[in-house]
Amino acid sequence: MAFRILHVDDETDIREVVAISLNLDPQLTTRSCASGEEAIAEAAAWSPDLILCDVIMPEMDGPATLARLRQNPRTSKMPVVFMTACQQARELERLKSLGAIGVIAKPFDPTTLAGAVRSHLWSAKMATVADGFRERLRADAATLTRCRIALAKNAMSSTVLDELHACAHKLAGAAGIFGAKRVSWAASALEESIAERRSGASLAGSVEEDADALLECIAQS
Numbered sequence: 408m409a410f411r412i413l414h415v416d417d418e419t420d421i422r423e424v425v426a427i428s429l430n431l432d433p434q435l436t437t438r439s440c441a442s443g444e445e446a447i448a449e450a451a452a453w454s455p456d457l458i459l460c461d462v463i464m465p466e467m468d469g470p471a472t473l474a475r476l477r478q479n480p481r482t483s484k485m486p487v488v489f490m491t492a493c494q495q496a497r498e499l500e501r502l503k504s505l506g507a508i509g510v511i512a513k514p515f516d517p518t519t520l521a522g523a524v525r526s527h528l529w530s531a532k533m534a535t536v537a538d539g540f541r542e543r544l545r546a547d548a549a550t551l552t553r554c555r556i557a558l559a560k561n562a563m564s565s566t567v568l569d570e571l572h573a574c575a576h577k578l579a580g581a582a583g584i585f586g587a588k589r590v591s592w593a594a595s596a597l598e599e600s601i602a603e604r605r606s607g608a609s610l611a612g613s614v615e616e617d618a619d620a621l622l623e624c625i626a627q628s
Contacts, residue, residue, distance in 0.1 A: 410528055412437045413455035415446040415472065417464045424517055425459065432521035443467030447475050450482045457528055462491040470505050477506060486531035508534065540585045548625045550574050555618045571618065572601045587628045593621040
């Protein structure tokens, strides 16, 4: 699988070195831009998988370029990695707080740059998956709420309990992977309550209470 890397830097020598370095990896395709304005247009037209952006550039610096990218729906979610010679912890945190997924230090080792870019590509992919999981949590919360209301009318409805169990089972397995351990634990508890109700061993209200607890965990995650 090939990945498109857009590099932005006003210095010709840096652009050449980055292009040579990334071309060491046959799965990385690189295009270079000399300014933020050029990068904004190129990003919208080419749809890169990752943008490497210098911080200090004339007219439009890296943070301003990132801000403009975020304003366009076609480029708003493109992962950006800043490249900078400033390594002060406060500055690095500031750059990440702007929405960059990472920072690559200058000077960089040309022989390891492709590997660093691949690492950031993986981080960007995981962030996208995590965003998808958060969207799923909202959908699951709606399902849980609907089932919770239905149980108030018929606490032994097999259809509702099946749907509730399926939702809880998926959350119990996936939530912990994305760091939502409390959601995972609450979903497991709900699974157990449903199994007990089906067997006739559960206390009255335990499924409803565990469903409420799961909804609360989702709301807080």
